[in-house]
Amino acid sequence: MDLSFSKEETAFRDEVRTFFRESLDPAVRKKLQEGHHTSKEDLVNWQRTLNKKGWAVPHWPVEYGGTGWSAAKQYIFLEELQKTPAPPPLPFGVNMVGPVIYTFGNEQQKKHFLPRIANMDDWWCQGFSEPGSGSDLASLKTTAKKKGDTYIVNGQKTWTTLAQHADWIFCLCRTDPDAKKQSGISFILIDMKSKGITRRPIQTIDGGVEVNEVFFDDVVVPAENLVGEENKGWDYAKFLLGNERVNIARVGMSKERIRRIKELASSVMSGDKPLIEDPQFRQKLAATEIELKALELTQMRVVAAEGKHGKGKPDPASSILKIKGSEIQQTLTELLLEVTGPFALPFMPEGEGQNEEGDWASPIAPTYFNYRKVSIYGGSNEIQRNIIAKAVLGL
Amino acid sequence: MDFDLSEEQRLLKDSVDGLLKSSYEFEARKKYRAEKGGWSRDVWGTFAEQGLLGLPFSEDDGGFGAGPIETMIVMEALGRNLVVEPYLDTVVLGGGFLRRGSAEQRAAHLPGIIDGSKTLAFAQLEKNSRYDLGDVTTSAKKSGSGYVLSGEKFVVGHGDTADTLIVTARTAGGQRDAKGVGVFLVPGNAKGVDIKGYETQDGSRAADIKLNNVEVGADAVIGNAEDGLSVVNQVVDDARIALCAEAVGAMEEALKISVEYIKERKQFGVAIGSFQALQHRAADMFTALETARSMSYLASMASSFTDLDERTKTVAAAKVQIGRSARFVGQGGVQLHGGVGVTMEYKIGHYFKRLTMIEQQFGDADYHLRRVAQAGGITE
Ligand SMILES: Cc1cc2nc3c(=O)[nH]c(=O)nc-3n(C[C@H](O)[C@H](O)[C@H](O)COP(=O)(O)OP(=O)(O)OC[C@H]3O[C@@H](n4cnc5c(N)ncnc54)[C@H](O)[C@@H]3O)c2cc1C
Ligand SMILES: Cc1cc2nc3c(=O)[nH]c(=O)nc-3n(C[C@H](O)[C@H](O)[C@H](O)COP(=O)(O)OP(=O)(O)OC[C@H]3O[C@@H](n4cnc5c(N)ncnc54)[C@H](O)[C@@H]3O)c2cc1C
Numbered sequence: 001m002d003l004s005f006s007k008e009e010t011a012f013r014d015e016v017r018t019f020f021r022e023s024l025d026p027a028v029r030k031k032l033q034e035g036h037h038t039s040k041e042d043l044v045n046w047q048r049t050l051n052k053k054g055w056a057v058p059h060w061p062v063e064y065g066g067t068g069w070s071a072a073k074q075y076i077f078l079e080e081l082q083k084t085p086a087p088p089p090l091p092f093g094v095n096m097v098g099p100v101i102y103t104f105g106n107e108q109q110k111k112h113f114l115p116r117i118a119n120m121d122d123w124w125c126q127g128f129s130e131p132g133s134g135s136d137l138a139s140l141k142t143t144a145k146k147k148g149d150t151y152i153v154n155g156q157k158t159w160t161t162l163a164q165h166a167d168w169i170f171c172l173c174r175t176d177p178d179a180k181k182q183s184g185i186s187f188i189l190i191d192m193k194s195k196g197i198t199r200r201p202i203q204t205i206d207g208g209v210e211v212n213e214v215f216f217d218d219v220v221v222p223a224e225n226l227v228g229e230e231n232k233g234w235d236y237a238k239f240l241l242g243n244e245r246v247n248i249a250r251v252g253m254s255k256e257r258i259r260r261i262k263e264l265a266s267s268v269m270s271g272d273k274p275l276i277e278d279p280q281f282r283q284k285l286a287a288t289e290i291e292l293k294a295l296e297l298t299q300m301r302v303v304a305a306e307g308k309h310g311k312g313k314p315d316p317a318s319s320i321l322k323i324k325g326s327e328i329q330q331t332l333t334e335l336l337l338e339v340t341g342p343f344a345l346p347f348m349p350e351g352e353g354q355n356e357e358g359d360w361a362s363p364i365a366p367t368y369f370n371y372r373k374v375s376i377y378g379g380s381n382e383i384q385r386n387i388i389a390k391a392v393l394g395l
Numbered sequence: 396m397d398f399d400l401s402e403e404q405r406l407l408k409d410s411v412d413g414l415l416k417s418s419y420e421f422e423a424r425k426k427y428r429a430e431k432g433g434w435s436r437d438v439w440g441t442f443a444e445q446g447l448l449g450l451p452f453s454e455d456d457g458g459f460g461a462g463p464i465e466t467m468i469v470m471e472a473l474g475r476n477l478v479v480e481p482y483l484d485t486v487v488l489g490g491g492f493l494r495r496g497s498a499e500q501r502a503a504h505l506p507g508i509i510d511g512s513k514t515l516a517f518a519q520l521e522k523n524s525r526y527d528l529g530d531v532t533t534s535a536k537k538s539g540s541g542y543v544l545s546g547e548k549f550v551v552g553h554g555d556t557a558d559t560l561i562v563t564a565r566t567a568g569g570q571r572d573a574k575g576v577g578v579f580l581v582p583g584n585a586k587g588v589d590i591k592g593y594e595t596q597d598g599s600r601a602a603d604i605k606l607n608n609v610e611v612g613a614d615a616v617i618g619n620a621e622d623g624l625s626v627v628n629q630v631v632d633d634a635r636i637a638l639c640a641e642a643v644g645a646m647e648e649a650l651k652i653s654v655e656y657i658k659e660r661k662q663f664g665v666a667i668g669s670f671q672a673l674q675h676r677a678a679d680m681f682t683a684l685e686t687a688r689s690m691s692y693l694a695s696m697a698s699s700f701t702d703l704d705e706r707t708k709t710v711a712a713a714k715v716q717i718g719r720s721a722r723f724v725g726q727g728g729v730q731l732h733g734g735v736g737v738t739m740e741y742k743i744g745h746y747f748k749r750l751t752m753i754e755q756q757f758g759d760a761d762y763h764l765r766r767v768a769q770a771g772g773i774t775e
Contacts, residue, residue, distance in 0.1 A: 136662040205744035
């Protein structure tokens with residue numbers, strides 16, 4: 001057992017760290033440090049910077065643009081990315097539909113979509129959830145009826161993150177209405193410019209718009225946009241959801257948040273001392289740092305096991321990463337809120353810090369509100385506990 | 396020992412609940428928030444008609460001479476309905492100071508509060524004062540028989556619509572000295588008062604206020620200009636007590652909405668409320684609510700304690716419990732709702748946001764916990 005990085009891994013860490021810091025627009029980095037929203041352009045530019053360097057999709061097989069790095073290096077890469085902080089890669093392309101396409105798609109789909117994902121020529125969104133199908137995803141109702149060499153898609157998706165920017169959506173649709181739940185679902189790629197698609201933004205409690213409803217009204221989709229086999233979509237979705245949990249712990253991001261908390265707590269006064277000198281506050285923060293360290297090592301154990309045994313099925317223990325990762329992220333937003341104290345109250349629409357205090361304080365309460373989502377999406381924490389109870393503990 | 400409301404108190408509760416039920420639908424609240432200044436003059440008018448604005452003032456001053464339980468009843472109802480009108484700022488805080496003011500000050504201001512024509516705001520927070528009420532750098536310099544005020548105040552609840560501001564300012568001593576804090580009545584439109592209003596996270600309004608050499612007369616001082624901190628502490632404790640009650644109302648409604656939701660919402664072919672994981676969360680929220688309610692009662696009783704140390708300590712203890720319960724119930728309500736919980740369209744998120752802000756208002760749980768600990772705890 002050795003819990004430290006090798007010499008080579010440390011050198012690699014320094015290399016990526018230097019590259020991130022030198023090639024990311026400082027203005028974008030500042031936005032992320034302070035908790036402001038990044039624009040579509042910020043994300044696209046960054047993805048293209050990575051792509052130029054050959055680092056757009058490190059975890060993909062080398063033949064599709066991957067780097068062939070070890071699991072440990074992949075981990076270091078992501079951690080450094082989050083710690084910089086740099087814009088996290090839009091997961092819908094590089095982590096979700098990309099791997100589905102190179103694993104189950106046909107040659108034509110691979111050739112067309114994969115390079116465009118790596119370079120973010122297409123913005124992808126995820127069309128799984130529906131109003132009546134959240135935790136119970138397999139109950140989804142959106143249909144795709146075969147007609148000649150097309151599918152006619154009807155129904156509604158919801159919670160579609162950043163669909164307002166999307167060029168493409170990957171959807172789970174019911175292709176066999178008579179089959180039971182999980183069977184009879186297909187994985188279909190749909191051009192968002194297709195006639196019959198309408199998007200309606202959903203405003204979240206922080207005042208932002210990051211999710212949407214997407215309506216399909218007799219949308220004609222070429223049959224060649226089916227991924228893999230008809231009625232096997234559920235298998236591909238499970239594969240995808242397993243990948244989704246890979247980086248859900250967001251350890252690097254939490255480390256960056258802790259840095260930010262310390263920075264702010266050093267300037268906010270509590271009585272005649274900075275808040276950071278208040279033992280009560282320090283203890284709370286230290287307790288969270290300990291939890292984060294435990295999570296980090298747990299994540300490394302999952303990563304190392306994957307490195308040894310190959311990816312295969314996601315380890316149900318990765319539910320630990322989702323539960324603890326989301327809880328720590330939420331605790332850190334609570335601590336930020338506590339640091340901010342009464343100055344968390346003003347609501348300043350993005351970019352309109354009205355008072356001098358507002359500039360640093362304005363994104364903090366919205367971030368706290370918004371982060372309640374992390375225990376809800378990606379399989380809610382209740383669902384994760386069900387997975388541990390059933391799949392791990394055999395209950 | 397008696398936890399029951401009197402007949403009159405029950406009538407008050409019924410009438411406030413009835414009034415808000417008819418006037419404060421979720422959609423109506425949106426409309427009020429969009430009105431000039433962010434709240435409804437009409438609703439305020441009905442509060443005046445029903446006597447809510449005169450509740451805590453003596454009959455000699457034109458009020459109803461009601462006690463802390465009546466204020467608690469009203470605040471709970473305001474919490475249940477997420478009312479955005481300036482009741483806390485005008486009646487509890489503004490009224491709280493004026494009740495302790497001179498006969499002339501009461502005569503000049505209370506009739507306007509009671510009939511609903513005037514509102515107030517309490518300008519206290521400074522850049523570095525955080526939760527310490529005695530941390531004051533805004534200066535009040537003697538000038539002739541009056542004073543000249545200079546400084547900056549932040550996040551003043553409803554400060555942009557108030558006719559009169561109640562400002563804490565230092566007449567003597569250093570930044571954190573207990574001695575030398577004065578309380579001043581300042582017209583919102585006085586020369587040198589610069590007010591910047593904005594929306595708050597919980598759908599209400601606040602303002603940052605600059606005081607540039609604002610001149611006030613000797614009659615603007617409430618109490619002793621050199622020794623006003625004790626009055627500030629008492630009035631802010633009254634506001635904390637009121638906030639405890641408001642939080643209880645908001646938690647009660649948040650729990651009710653959430654339980655209704657999980658009975659309705661179906662996943663896996665059954666109501667999600669049939670899952671024990673959610674039942675236990677709801678049961679824990681209920682426990683958090685009821686323990687908070689108990690402490691809110693205690694805080695309201697403490698309002699009439701004559702031992703001021705005991706009063707302060709008890710209110711601090713209540714605010715700790717309220718803060719913790721408010722966080723748990725707010726977060727839990729959102730979690731029970733799933734995705735819709737983090738949207739503007741559903742009510743629960745708005746309760747969560749108000750509860751979050753109550754947690755922080757006039758001291759968060761950590762701050763008050765420290766005060767209770769420093770006072771040696773609360774067990775007799
Ligand atoms: C900000 C945000 C972004 C999202 N982005 C996307 C996206 O891009 N694409 C997409 O397809 N989806 C997306 N989602 C949807 C997300 O995956 C769902 O919200 C999630 O699956 C929960 O479903 P639901 O909201 O319908 O809640 P429900 O499933 O109705 O759950 C409500 C509550 O019941 C609990 N619950 C449900 N079943 C059980 C059970 N069996 N045992 C115990 N408790 C249970 C849940 O944990 C939750 O607390 C997003 C959601 C959010 C909030
Ligand atoms: C110190 C002590 C003193 C006691 N004194 C008395 C006494 O004076 N008189 C008396 O009659 N009994 C007494 N008991 C017994 C006590 O009431 C039982 O231990 C208790 O009812 C639990 O039953 P059990 O031990 O069989 O555990 P189980 O019922 O087998 O429970 C085991 C675990 O499962 C959980 N569990 C069980 N059912 C459910 C459910 N439906 N949903 C969720 N979780 C569930 C429990 O909470 C517990 O965590 C005493 C027990 C102790 C430890």
